[in-house]
Amino acid sequence: MQINSNFDSGNIEVIDASNPQQVRLAIRADLNSAHFQWFHFQVSGLQPGQRYGFSLGNAGQSSYKNAWSGYNAVASYDQVNWFRVPSRFENGALNFDIEPLHAQIWFAYFEPYSRERHALLIEDAQRLAGAELFACGKSIEGRPIELLRISRNPQAQRKIWLIAQQHPGEHMAEWFMQGVIERLQQRDDAELNALLEQADLYLVPNMNPDGAFRGHLRTNVAGRDLNRAWQSASEADSPEVYFVQQQMRAVGVDLFLDIHGDEEIPHVFAAGCEGNPGFSSRLAALDKEFRDQLMAIGAEFQTTFGYTPDQFGQANTTLACNAVGLEFDCLAFTIEMPFKDHDDRPNPHTGWNGARSMQLGKDVLSVAAAMVGKLR
Numbered sequence: 406m407q408i409n410s411n412f413d414s415g416n417i418e419v420i421d422a423s424n425p426q427q428v429r430l431a432i433r434a435d436l437n438s439a440h441f442q443w444f445h446f447q448v449s450g451l452q453p454g455q456r457y458g459f460s461l462g463n464a465g466q467s468s469y470k471n472a473w474s475g476y477n478a479v480a481s482y483d484q485v486n487w488f489r490v491p492s493r494f495e496n497g498a499l500n501f502d503i504e505p506l507h508a509q510i511w512f513a514y515f516e517p518y519s520r521e522r523h524a525l526l527i528e529d530a531q532r533l534a535g536a537e538l539f540a541c542g543k544s545i546e547g548r549p550i551e552l553l554r555i556s557r558n559p560q561a562q563r564k565i566w567l568i569a570q571q572h573p574g575e576h577m578a579e580w581f582m583q584g585v586i587e588r589l590q591q592r593d594d595a596e597l598n599a600l601l602e603q604a605d606l607y608l609v610p611n612m613n614p615d616g617a618f619r620g621h622l623r624t625n626v627a628g629r630d631l632n633r634a635w636q637s638a639s640e641a642d643s644p645e646v647y648f649v650q651q652q653m654r655a656v657g658v659d660l661f662l663d664i665h666g667d668e669e670i671p672h673v674f675a676a677g678c679e680g681n682p683g684f685s686s687r688l689a690a691l692d693k694e695f696r697d698q699l700m701a702i703g704a705e706f707q708t709t710f711g712y713t714p715d716q717f718g719q720a721n722t723t724l725a726c727n728a729v730g731l732e733f734d735c736l737a738f739t740i741e742m743p744f745k746d747h748d749d750r751p752n753p754h755t756g757w758n759g760a761r762s763m764q765l766g767k768d769v770l771s772v773a774a775a776m777v778g779k780l781r
Contacts, residue, residue: 680715
């Protein structure tokens with residue numbers, strides 16, 4: 406049996422693999438940061454039908470140690486079809502067993518979105534969805550931060566921004582963006598065409614490519630949490646945010662969506678910027694309508710569970726949602742998807758996954774189309 410994590414988004418350390426029924430592992434921390442939770446590794450040389458057991462012994466010291474309760478790891482034999490493996494959080498360790506059907510298998514915290522797939526997404530956006538590469542920044546390690554623009558009407562007045570995967574372990578965020586870009590390929594979509602008559606879309610499918618490639622949970626290679634850098638972004642330690650802010654200030658923002666995943670809460674939900682000092686009755690009405698519309702169209706979304714709303718004037722404006730909402734006086738949301746499942750519509754085989762994330766991205770475009778005329 407061989408265990409390997411030396412690949413795109415790989416993360417695991419082997420402590421002791423001498424007993425195949427109790428393989429002891431540990432999750433590696435982000436570079437220059439104490440954060441850890443994301444794991445992704447390959448096991449090969451297996452005997453189909455034999456039972457193997459894996460124990461991530463430091464799970465109880467991870468960034469979100471309460472997240473493991475009710476969580477099941479994901480696995481795949483082909484890196485295409487992912488399924489949940491029943492898992493147990495016991496004595497500070499995440500444990501799971503499997504009798505594999507094939508000689509190799511991959512395990513991960515969530516269905517990964519690879520850099521190879523990312524490159525194809527950028528290509529498809531330009532070739533099939535009519536996007537242009539509007540601008541391109543660079544991460545600390547030199548990876549591209551692509552900003553795509555979809556503009557079909559030169560007279561369109563509104564600017565809608567979607568960014569994803571500021572936290573690199575939240576791979577569901579780029580699956581969401583793939584859903585957005587796939588829907589943009591449909592030229593006979595009446596809702597979408599009505600949206601693009603009035604608005605240009607600005608998309609950043611992956612804000613943190615270095616962290617994603619390295620198998621980080623939370624930070625870039627400088628150890629910065631990009632979603633806490635929106636009041637202090639610099640070209641030195643958070644060029645990813647610095648680049649996007651400069652582009653926003655050149656273009657303007659009328660609606661901002663920051664796409665994330667939440668480790669603990671088994672529901673899809675949104676967090677707004679109601680705690681901003683500039684949060685007005687106009688923004689409050691738009692905030693409510695956005696959530697109501699998303700539920701009305703039947704999207705996998707709910708408003709019962711989520712983060713405790715901030716009190717007026719008490720927002721943390723280092724977060725992207727609050728910073729952008731405040732600076733541009735616009736409707737702004739963080740959309741959160743679960744690492745577990747959307748318990749309102751549970752699917753034990755897959756849990757929340759890439760396909761469901763993609764569909765949510767498509768559904769959000771319907772809401773944007775319904776509301777675009779009211780954003781200002």
